[in-house]
Amino acid sequence: MTTLPSPATATGPTTMRAWRVTRTGEPVDVLRLDRVPVLQPGPGEVGVRVRAVAVNFPDVLLARGEYQVRPEPPFVPGIELCGDVVALGPGVPAGERGIEPGVRVVGSAIGVLSEHAVLPAAAVRPAPEALDDAQSAALTIAYQTAWFGLHRRARLRAGETLLVHAAAGGVGTAACQLGAAAGARVIGVVGSEAKAGVARAAGAEQVIVRDADGGNLAARVKELTAGTGADVVFDPVGGSSFEQSTRCIAFEGRIVVVGFASGDVPPVRANHALVKNYSVLGLHWALYQQRRPGLVDAAHAELSRLADAGAVRPVVAEVVGFEDAPGAVQRLAGGTTTGRLVIRVADGVDA
């Protein structure tokens, strides 16, 4: 990307407000609101005026310097948005994949927690009309991750039982909605009674409140499935949640490893997988964006169709002002939020 003015935005602002991580640490301590130049899109990129940014767990990890990508401070965090295309970089044909100036888009790239952002053209897609700006901002990462986890990796089938850990969280509520839309019977696991209603509203037929250490989760799942266990497990938590899943996975079941929100990366016992005939499947959605963007486009088309049908509705728990971004990222770190926190960047964002 470059800071040279481009003909397409020569009349737009030359500076903007952006949150920047100034050093590694807790989000509330290290995020600073700065005035910086508006970047213009380079070859293969698009410039976007940002409407809203959804907070993600990687924003916490980026601030702490614990994410797999470690930009040099000061850098702009924020990894998904809804906004309007304002400029196309060299080599980006207007109208290709529905992307042209004036189109409301969703997209994912590091560095969007600012009033204007530059993203690879391949990383933005038209926003579904059925979703408002806050819902649209929260669509890409959670729903794409849930889609690839359930359909591409686990090949979930109608009538199967799907166990979703952290079922009231960001990717968890998406997995519940997509599982229900696929005709699966969804069992959600949440950390507290207060979160159970969120999981149910997202499509979980039954909800289990887990003990602090995972407790007797496997026994409860066996009980609810007449001893058969879960055909597919969607696990963004890791640690004892993964371990319990291996105890209640069905014959030929599939456990999708989505993340380690517990902070504990569990070991995979190959002999146990062999003896019980189950699979452990890794999922790193961003790699699909890099290596198979056509599959991501196809998933987006399907998610947009489901949004139009009312089956996909990102659970936006709260929309906060741009000035309140550090507190929102910090709250996500605490593990007590439900659904999504969204930061309103431009005035007039629907919520």
Ligand SMILES: NC(=O)c1ccc[n+]([C@@H]2O[C@H](COP(=O)([O-])OP(=O)(O)OC[C@H]3O[C@@H](n4cnc5c(N)ncnc54)[C@H](OP(=O)(O)O)[C@@H]3O)[C@@H](O)[C@H]2O)c1
């Ligand atoms: N693989 C991929 O491509 C991909 C893509 C997106 C996200 N992820 C990962 O998926 C995970 C969830 O992301 P999210 O955006 O859905 O976050 P989220 O909404 O904050 O969900 C995380 C949930 O994990 C549960 N949890 C259990 N132990 C926890 C602990 N010690 N600290 C914090 N939370 C704990 C909490 O729910 P309960 O208390 O109800 O259990 C919490 O709400 C993250 O690790 C993220 O990096 C992976």
